[in-house]
Amino acid sequence: MAEFDKPSGRKGAARSSRAGVHAQTGTEWESLGGSKVATKPFLVLAALALLAVIFILYRFVAGLGAVTNLSDGYPWGIWITYDVLVGTALGCGGYATAILVYAFNRWEYHPVVRSAVLTSVFGYTLAGLAIFLDIGRYWNGYKLFLPWTVNFNSVLVEVALCIAAYVVVLWIELLPTMLEGYPDSAKAKSTRHRLERWLPVIAAVGILLPTMHQSSLGTLMIIAGYKVSHLWQTHMLPVFFLLSAITMGLAVTVFESVLSSIAFKRPFETPMLSKICVSMAWVILVYLVLRFADLLFRGAPIFSSGFQSFMFLLETLFYLAPLLLLFSAEWCYDLRWIFMASVSMLLAGSLYRFNAFLIGYNPGTGWQYFPALPEIFITLGIVALELMAYLYFVKRFPVLHRVECPTPR
Amino acid sequence: MGLSRRDFLKVSASGGLMLASNLSPLPALAREPVARLPEALGILYDATVCIGCKACMAACKEYNNLPTDRSTPGSLWDDPLDLSAKTVNIVKLYRNGAAQVKDREINGYSYIRRFCMHCVDPACVSACPVSALTKDPKTGVVKYNKDNCIGCRYCQVACPYNIPKFQWDQAFPQIVKCQLCEHRIAKGGYSACCEFCPNGASIFGNVQDLRKEARRRLSLKVGEVASYPMHRVDSNDMRERVVTPYQQKVYGEKDGGGAQVLILAGVPYQKLGLPPLGDESTASHSETLYHTLYKGMIVPYVVLGGLFYLIYKNTTGHELP
Numbered sequence: 001m002a003e004f005d006k007p008s009g010r011k012g013a014a015r016s017s018r019a020g021v022h023a024q025t026g027t028e029w030e031s032l033g034g035s036k037v038a039t040k041p042f043l044v045l046a047a048l049a050l051l052a053v054i055f056i057l058y059r060f061v062a063g064l065g066a067v068t069n070l071s072d073g074y075p076w077g078i079w080i081t082y083d084v085l086v087g088t089a090l091g092c093g094g095y096a097t098a099i100l101v102y103a104f105n106r107w108e109y110h111p112v113v114r115s116a117v118l119t120s121v122f123g124y125t126l127a128g129l130a131i132f133l134d135i136g137r138y139w140n141g142y143k144l145f146l147p148w149t150v151n152f153n154s155v156l157v158e159v160a161l162c163i164a165a166y167v168v169v170l171w172i173e174l175l176p177t178m179l180e181g182y183p184d185s186a187k188a189k190s191t192r193h194r195l196e197r198w199l200p201v202i203a204a205v206g207i208l209l210p211t212m213h214q215s216s217l218g219t220l221m222i223i224a225g226y227k228v229s230h231l232w233q234t235h236m237l238p239v240f241f242l243l244s245a246i247t248m249g250l251a252v253t254v255f256e257s258v259l260s261s262i263a264f265k266r267p268f269e270t271p272m273l274s275k276i277c278v279s280m281a282w283v284i285l286v287y288l289v290l291r292f293a294d295l296l297f298r299g300a301p302i303f304s305s306g307f308q309s310f311m312f313l314l315e316t317l318f319y320l321a322p323l324l325l326l327f328s329a330e331w332c333y334d335l336r337w338i339f340m341a342s343v344s345m346l347l348a349g350s351l352y353r354f355n356a357f358l359i360g361y362n363p364g365t366g367w368q369y370f371p372a373l374p375e376i377f378i379t380l381g382i383v384a385l386e387l388m389a390y391l392y393f394v395k396r397f398p399v400l401h402r403v404e405c406p407t408p409r
Numbered sequence: 410m411g412l413s414r415r416d417f418l419k420v421s422a423s424g425g426l427m428l429a430s431n432l433s434p435l436p437a438l439a440r441e442p443v444a445r446l447p448e449a450l451g452i453l454y455d456a457t458v459c460i461g462c463k464a465c466m467a468a469c470k471e472y473n474n475l476p477t478d479r480s481t482p483g484s485l486w487d488d489p490l491d492l493s494a495k496t497v498n499i500v501k502l503y504r505n506g507a508a509q510v511k512d513r514e515i516n517g518y519s520y521i522r523r524f525c526m527h528c529v530d531p532a533c534v535s536a537c538p539v540s541a542l543t544k545d546p547k548t549g550v551v552k553y554n555k556d557n558c559i560g561c562r563y564c565q566v567a568c569p570y571n572i573p574k575f576q577w578d579q580a581f582p583q584i585v586k587c588q589l590c591e592h593r594i595a596k597g598g599y600s601a602c603c604e605f606c607p608n609g610a611s612i613f614g615n616v617q618d619l620r621k622e623a624r625r626r627l628s629l630k631v632g633e634v635a636s637y638p639m640h641r642v643d644s645n646d647m648r649e650r651v652v653t654p655y656q657q658k659v660y661g662e663k664d665g666g667g668a669q670v671l672i673l674a675g676v677p678y679q680k681l682g683l684p685p686l687g688d689e690s691t692a693s694h695s696e697t698l699y700h701t702l703y704k705g706m707i708v709p710y711v712v713l714g715g716l717f718y719l720i721y722k723n724t725t726g727h728e729l730p
Contacts, residue, residue, distance in 0.1 A: 073571065076562065102724065105719075135559050136561075136576075137555075137558050140539070140556070144559065151539065153696050153699070156561060203716075215702075220563075222694055223692060223694070224567060225686070
């Protein structure tokens, strides 16, 4: 999807002047062609991934109990909460920027779409992998796709099918970028042009699917009833999960842009990032108003739940911090503040998801959960794999926005 | 601003439709509560009659081929601390202070049997994505089919009683739970726990009859001698005993949308580890919300249509042909 340029229309004139700069090369993106892939950080990541593979093999031989601290009281641990819930939210960059660019017609954000889609591809693909590790009877996994076994009352069905479909859509969205990596192939070029015609459909489906499954991730917990603390258990869960997905998607786009500018010694895209952050702050404001209105409406006491109350307040603080940007035009254009706002939002959203699924979840007395070391290492390995794939792709394929005046390397 | 007021309204309207269905007051929308099946089978457990002999536990293990669960080192016998993949039925003890009088909350004690409640509207069945957990349309027994199960454990998250258990130590694990000795019922028998209960604390039968029996017991006068059926609610094998005080409530009659296992006790149910649940099942809450959003996939298709229209216009600069 990132590939598709806007051919004409109201914003066409504004864009054509910028496109003219790249007339020689034809696209607004570039690969970091000359860079070596197997750098030292890359090898460290590879070692982490290898360690995870060893633990994963052990998990398949000795069972889930051998590598995790999961129990009948806490059947879902960090593989679901981090790898799937936070992982897919971090993978919402493609979703959030697609809403801005394609639905709200804000083409000034087009340059970041491609790298946002790339992180989304890996975030979602590896969340799928994590689900496969987590389910106990994985060899029956195909039953999820058989209409006569699927239970359409189950929220998990919607989540699973929707995520599976979105992984496919994301790879289709990434395809133009990959095809562009083969500039000499005529076949790659013709495939790209054929894909371009399908843009409105692909983009629409690419926005609809995350809207569906990100809200359903919240709906998942409604059936747990009293086990989820009143601080998080509400029929508004789908709305809150959806809003947190959008804000985390915007935050991760900013976060990633700043980090890759530092890592690859490219200039910062401050004015654009500032605008994204302000949009994010407005959505956070809507979220916070709804969140507290809901607590007030249900008459839920905030301070009476000990550690859970503390985590709720921490979550709220992280949510409030990015709002500061709205109050000062100066901070808005200060890269440090922009970066801090995005980090704070990422922490807020991640904490919200951990709270709703783990920290706020209490099956009754006698149960405890803290992830086991192998469990943590498997999650770290998955993150490492994600970063390795990102590093490989930005060096091999034209993902990052072409910069007009690159700083000397 | 590249965003016109009109376009914004269009997108918000379609997205707003989805949100609005969430925000509307839920009780008005709640799906019809699931009614009890007329031929539903269940168990009435009366803690005031239970003597804590654990004969039901031994019978349960034997007739369901479950392994012993030795929780203390060097133990010679089955001595589970709680329900697990090895134990689907357990008798637990409540004790307070001096623990002198049976079925009394203060300075008393009580036994409590825990096993699957076979809910009228089971959360596990609603949650299971692959129909591995189903409710029998006639008997209402909540059954498990390992051939469908993917091991996602959403049933464990959903169950208000923490009943489904997972084989954490197995490379090819299953979910394990009480299935009311369905294999024995199929051959004309009934639940082993009730057949081998020597005191009539657990009786098997049609749930309507069990409810009547439970109500009858609550209406008995404390201190009088009354007759209690043994093994089955429709049994002629009766036993006389002196009635002790009851909590004036049948647990499972309405709790969590109702259950096919009913419990009577002298000690408040919450003290015995039975969660306080509303009269509505969590399954009805979850399904109401979920089906409101996805009924006939109408809302998703409307949103998709709206998105397609907008994106077509924004990328080509033309209205739809």
